[in-house]
Structures are given as structure tokens and as C-alpha cells.
Amino acid sequence: xxxxxxxxxxxxxxxxxxxxxxxxxxxxxxxxxxxxxxxxxxxxxxxxxxxxxxxxxxxxxxxxxxxxxxxxxxxxxxxxxxxxxxxxxxxxxxxxxxxxxxxxxxxxxxxxxxxxxxxxxxxxxxxxxxxxxxxxxxxxxxxx
Numbered sequence: 001x002x003x004x005x006x007x008x009x010x011x012x013x014x015x016x017x018x019x020x021x022x023x024x025x026x027x028x029x030x031x032x033x034x035x036x037x038x039x040x041x042x043x044x045x046x047x048x049x050x051x052x053x054x055x056x057x058x059x060x061x062x063x064x065x066x067x068x069x070x071x072x073x074x075x076x077x078x079x080x081x082x083x084x085x086x087x088x089x090x091x092x093x094x095x096x097x098x099x100x101x102x103x104x105x106x107x108x109x110x111x112x113x114x115x116x117x118x119x120x121x122x123x124x125x126x127x128x129x130x131x132x133x134x135x136x137x138x139x140x141x142x143x144x
Contacts, residue, residue: 001041001044001091001122001123001124001129002083002084002086002087002091002092002094002122002123002124003037003041003044003091003092003093003094003120003121003122004083004093004094004096004101004104004105004115004120004121004122004123005033005037005058005059005062005093005094005095005096005118005119005120006095006096006097006098006101006115006116006117006118006119006120007022007026007030007050007052007054007055007057007058007095007096007097007117007118008022008023008025008026008027008028008029008030008033008054008057008058008117008118008134009022009023009025009026009029009117009118010022010023010026010054010117011023011054017052018051018052018053018077019053020052020053020054021053021054021057022054022057022058026054026057026058026117026118027057027061029058029117029118029134029137030057030058030061030062030118031061031065031141032118032134032137032138032141033058033062033118033120033134033137033141034061034062034063034064034065034066034141035065035140035141035142036120036132036136036137036138036140036141037062037065037066037093037120038065038066039140039141040130040140041091041122043091044066044068044091044092044093045068045090045091045092046068046069046071046090046091046092046093047059047062047063047066047068047069047070047071047092047093047094047095048070048071048072048073048076048086048092048093048094048095049070049071049072049073049076049094049095049096050072050073050076050077050078050095050096050097051072051073051074051076051077052077052078052097055076055095055096055097056070056072056095058095058118059093059095062093062095063093066093068093073086073094076094076095076096076097076100077096078097078100079100080100080103080104080107081100081104082104082107082108083104083105083108083123084108098114098115099114101115101121102114102115105121105123105128108123108126109123109126109127109128111128111131113128113131115131116133116134117134118133118134118137119131119132119133119134119137120132120137
């Protein structure tokens with residue numbers, strides 16, 4: 001299974017887009033996502049993230065909960081990518097950006113979606129099987 005998590009809420013545009021950090025809200029979104037994903041899918045083998053600070057920080061928070069290491073993937077920095085290629089047959093969590101994730105989901109599944117900041121999608125066998133917004137993830141995580 002391939003899980004795609006959009007980074008949490010981040011600071012407004014800065015001089016260097018790559019350096020934008022998570023807000024406190026974004027950190028809370030990432031914490032809830034980590035707890036929710038752990039409740040839904042404990043078999044994730046790998047976490048790949050965009051090297052941009054907001055995505056990298058989201059991945060670190062989430063993957064600490066999942067007890068897996070975070071690996072940066074340049075393909076997730078921005079632009080088109082193939083989630084199936086990045087997954088390479090593994091159960092993975094990809095952490096990145098819009099509109100890249102929506103385009104990748106559409107190319108892989110045919111589904112037209114938009115991931116909210118802190119939102120999560122799951123793809124299995126070329127089908128979109130889950131699309132969760134931050135409020136739904138908080139509920140799954142126990143509302144903390």
C-alpha cells in the first residue's frame with residue numbers, strides 16, 4: 001500500500017520556499033496523522049519525504065510515531081513523480097506537496113482529488129482506497 005501525506009500547515013511564503021517551517025497547527029496535524037496512521041497501518045516499511053523543511057518535519061513527527069526512519073527523496077521536492085516507482089513494491093508513506101500529490105493520485109488511480117494540508121490518501125493495486133482530511137485523522141487518532 002502507498003500512503004500519501006501532504007505536509008502540515010506551514011508558515012506563509014518566505015524568501016526561500018524550501019525553508020518554510022510547520023506552524024504549531026501543522027505540528028499538531030502531523031502528530032495526529034502519526035497516531036492515526038499507526039492505528040490504520042502498522043506495516044509501513046519505509047517513509048520517503050520531500051527535502052523541503054515543512055515536509056521533512058512532518059515526516060519526522062509522523063514516522064517517530066511509526067518507529068521508522070525517514071529518507072529524503074528528491075522526486076518528492078516538486079513536480080510529477082510515479083508513486084508506484086518510489087514504492088518499489090513496499091508499503092510506504094510518501095510525504096510531500098500539492099498539486100503534485102493530486103496529479104500522482106490521478107495518474108495512478110484516475111481519481112480527481114485534492115489533499116488538504118495534513119491530509120492523507122491511500123492507494124492499493126492502482127485504486128484510491130482512502131482519502132482522509134486532518135479532522136478525520138484527529139478522530140482516528142483519538143481526538144487528542
